Amino acid sequence: MESKEFKNPVVSWIDHRLPIFSFLNHEANEYPTPKNLNYFWNFGSLAGIALVIMIVTGITLAMSYTAHTDYAFDSVERIMRDVNHGWLIRYIHMNGASFFFIVVFIHIFRGLYYGSYKAPRELLWMLGVLILLLMMATAFMGYVLPWGQMSFWGATVITNLFSAIPLVGENIVIWLWGGFSVDNPTLNRFFALHYLLPFVIVGVVVLHLVALHRFGSNNPLGIDTRGPQDTLPFHPYYTIKDFFGLSVFLTFFAAAVFFVPNMMGHPDNYIPANALQTPAHIVPEWYFLPFYAILRAVPDKLGGVLAMFGAIAVLFVLPWLDRSPIRSARFRPIFKIFFWLLFIDCLVLGYIGAMPAEGIYVLIGRLATVWYFAHFLIILPVLSVIETPRPLPQSISQPIFSAAGGGLAGAMSAPKEKVE
Amino acid sequence: MKRFLVSLIGIVMSLPVLAAGGGDTVIRQAEWSFSGPFGHFDKASMQRGFQVYREVCAGCHSLKYIAFRNLADLGYSEAEIKAIAAEYDVEDGPNDEGEMFTRPGIPADRMPSPYANDNAARAANNGAYPPDLSLIFKARPNGADYLYSLLTSYGDAPAGKDVPEGMYYNAAYSGHLIAMPQPLYGEDVSYADGADDSIDGHAKDLVNFLAWTAEPFLETRKRTGVAVLTFLILLVGVSYGAMKFIWSDVKKA
Numbered sequence: 008m009e010s011k012e013f014k015n016p017v018v019s020w021i022d023h024r025l026p027i028f029s030f031l032n033h034e035a036n037e038y039p040t041p042k043n044l045n046y047f048w049n050f051g052s053l054a055g056i057a058l059v060i061m062i063v064t065g066i067t068l069a070m071s072y073t074a075h076t077d078y079a080f081d082s083v084e085r086i087m088r089d090v091n092h093g094w095l096i097r098y099i100h101m102n103g104a105s106f107f108f109i110v111v112f113i114h115i116f117r118g119l120y121y122g123s124y125k126a127p128r129e130l131l132w133m134l135g136v137l138i139l140l141l142m143m144a145t146a147f148m149g150y151v152l153p154w155g156q157m158s159f160w161g162a163t164v165i166t167n168l169f170s171a172i173p174l175v176g177e178n179i180v181i182w183l184w185g186g187f188s189v190d191n192p193t194l195n196r197f198f199a200l201h202y203l204l205p206f207v208i209v210g211v212v213v214l215h216l217v218a219l220h221r222f223g224s225n226n227p228l229g230i231d232t233r234g235p236q237d238t239l240p241f242h243p244y245y246t247i248k249d250f251f252g253l254s255v256f257l258t259f260f261a262a263a264v265f266f267v268p269n270m271m272g273h274p275d276n277y278i279p280a281n282a283l284q285t286p287a288h289i290v291p292e293w294y295f296l297p298f299y300a301i302l303r304a305v306p307d308k309l310g311g312v313l314a315m316f317g318a319i320a321v322l323f324v325l326p327w328l329d330r331s332p333i334r335s336a337r338f339r340p341i342f343k344i345f346f347w348l349l350f351i352d353c354l355v356l357g358y359i360g361a362m363p364a365e366g367i368y369v370l371i372g373r374l375a376t377v378w379y380f381a382h383f384l385i386i387l388p389v390l391s392v393i394e395t396p397r398p399l400p401q402s403i404s405q406p407i408f409s410a411a412g413g414g415l416a417g418a419m420s421a422p423k424e425k426v427e
Numbered sequence: 428m429k430r431f432l433v434s435l436i437g438i439v440m441s442l443p444v445l446a447a448g449g450g451d452t453v454i455r456q457a458e459w460s461f462s463g464p465f466g467h468f469d470k471a472s473m474q475r476g477f478q479v480y481r482e483v484c485a486g487c488h489s490l491k492y493i494a495f496r497n498l499a500d501l502g503y504s505e506a507e508i509k510a511i512a513a514e515y516d517v518e519d520g521p522n523d524e525g526e527m528f529t530r531p532g533i534p535a536d537r538m539p540s541p542y543a544n545d546n547a548a549r550a551a552n553n554g555a556y557p558p559d560l561s562l563i564f565k566a567r568p569n570g571a572d573y574l575y576s577l578l579t580s581y582g583d584a585p586a587g588k589d590v591p592e593g594m595y596y597n598a599a600y601s602g603h604l605i606a607m608p609q610p611l612y613g614e615d616v617s618y619a620d621g622a623d624d625s626i627d628g629h630a631k632d633l634v635n636f637l638a639w640t641a642e643p644f645l646e647t648r649k650r651t652g653v654a655v656l657t658f659l660i661l662l663v664g665v666s667y668g669a670m671k672f673i674w675s676d677v678k679k680a
């Protein structure tokens with residue numbers, strides 16, 4: 008990057024020694040971005056904003072929260088009742104976790120549909136999967152903090168999974184708990200880690216962005232940009248588009264926070280934790296349900312745990328499972344069908360995760376689990392070989408034929424950005 | 428230990444998962460002033476609900492998270508709140524001699540609990556624990572209708588259903604057998620304002636009161652929400668216009 012001349016002498020002086028302004032100018036102002044991005048490209052910046060919202064509200068909550076089994080539940084109620092706007096801060100944090108996951112899930116499916124994980128963006132994709140893992144760990148430990156019934160029993164069930172590890176499993180669980188059951192030491196360390204992990208996420212997000220800015224965004228056509236006629240400077244074109252996306256996101260978010268703040272939570276978490284009374288139904292937060300379904304689909308405990316982690320592991324190696332050189336599903340007619348089948352499969356898994364593990368649900372859960380893995384381990388590798396892609400346009404600005412595909416992108420993008 | 432935990436997980440995971448009460452419970456529905464985006468509390472009804480709580484439920488159920496000063500939300504004046512608080516004996520101390528002592532309550536005190544501790548509460552109720560009612564409205568699915576139904580659905584068990592000693596039949600309760608004896612019969616409390624004092628009236632007043640104890644900031648929340656949403660919807664329009672304006676010089680292809 009070249010040092011640039013700035014009008015303001017102070018900025019100029021600093022930039023000469025510490026080229027931070029050149030850097031920002033380069034990354035935000037000049038950063039060339041494909042001109043044909045649709046609204047699915049809004050979700051990355053939304054995820055970043057959601058992370059900031061979580062950190063700001065989280066630190067504010069931590070100022071009044073007490074990480075002790077005797078006081079945690081009461082301290083959260085104090086936040087709700089006695090801290091100025093405490094109810095608002097807590098409801099934002101509580102619902103913010105759900106919205107963060109909604110945004111990230113859409114972001115991930117966007118990547119799956121448009122082949123954003125393919126070369127040269129493999130590391131970018133893998134860093135994203137790492138962020139998902141860290142988010143899951145953070146949200147799981149955060150949910151334990153208010154020390155309600157679901158906090159306690161969810162923590163008990165999930166930490167117990169580690170006892171499935173052969174030989175050392177039981178010791179690992181005791182080590183995780185800091186004792187012989189989920190108790191005060193567990194709550195304390197979960198709070199410490201819940202405070203720490205979001206900042207680790209920030210670090211990985213920075214790496215994610217560095218990797219992104221190396222080759223720039225993928226786009227709905229999945230072809231590389233071929234020069235200035237294909238791109239727009241990020242600012243003002245995509246800053247305003249992201250701002251518009253943000254205002255839509257905040258509208259939905261505010262509707263949840265102010266009108267149905269407990270819709271995505273579980274009523275049992277308003278009952279203080281009680282180690283002697285198991286709730287009738289232990290359910291994880293909704294964003295864990297598909298993974299929970301996979302966990303329960305395998306009759307063997309260790310197998311279930313491996314399958315659950317395997318569900319994320321296949322995402323890690325996805326760039327090497329799907330070897331098709333064509334990125335966008337728009338030009339892969341068969342892949343496109345299987346993409347939607349996978350999407351439905353994930354919804355089915357989510358539904359099964361919320362249902363009792365009995366009768367027909369067990370069977371459906373198993374089939375959906377098998378399908379999930381088959382998609383990544385069999386269908387994608389085979390498709391990369393046998394599928395005949397549709398012809399690709401020559402460039403973003405000179406398509407050789409009219410309106411490619413439609414589908415996911417065509418239906419959602421504003422007319423202006425459609426390539427016609 | 429391990430075997431216990433493994434079997435525990437087995438049990439836990441095989442239990443039906445969705446929170447849905449007891450399957451065949453009968454839930455009655457009513458209109459509530461606090462529901463909907465413009466919902467608000469009915470203060471007169473909350474005051475009556477508070478009265479029923481004090482005269483009927485407070486013998487068994489605490490209301491830990493409520494301080495007397497909070498009663499201002501129900502429309503009581505400062506003097507009235509002082510008078511209400513003073514009717515309670517509150518334990519305080521230790522004093523300069525190191526002794527605990529009782530004194531009349533003041534507005535800053537939380538409502539005293541009927542039992543010294545959970546074990547005392549169980550001992551007095553055949554081993555069943557009467558839960559704190561502050562959050563009960565949010566701690567049950569469909570809180571308003573559920574509480575209303577629970578309080579009005581006592582009755583005779585259908586033929587063939589065994590009701591053990593110390594249990595009572597209630598069509599709204601999960602499993603239909605509850606350890607709480609029927610608390611309301613109608614005309615349990617005489618209302619100064621001549622409002623409906625049937626069992627139905629009492630129950631509705633209690634629900635209005637308990638909705639407030641669980642979510643005292645409900646009105647502020649909804650009022651703020653309407654303002655915030657109005658602003659955001661305008662912002663969506665403005666930012667959409669700005670986006671279209673900025674993008675207007677971009678050629679489509």
Ligand code: HEM
Pocket residue numbers: 058061062063064065066067068069072083097100101104107142145146147149150151152153201202204205206208272276
């Ligand atoms: C990746 C970002 C984060 C996620 C996904 C997340 C998630 C969660 C979740 C799901 C809860 C439980 C909410 C409830 O049911 O009450 C929670 C609680 C909490 N979080 Fe976070 N959190 C994040 C960042 C932070 C940060 C940076 C802090 C700062 C210390 C923090 C502090 C707290 C505290 C004190 C609570 C307990 C209070 C409460 O339960 O409302 N969080 N978090």
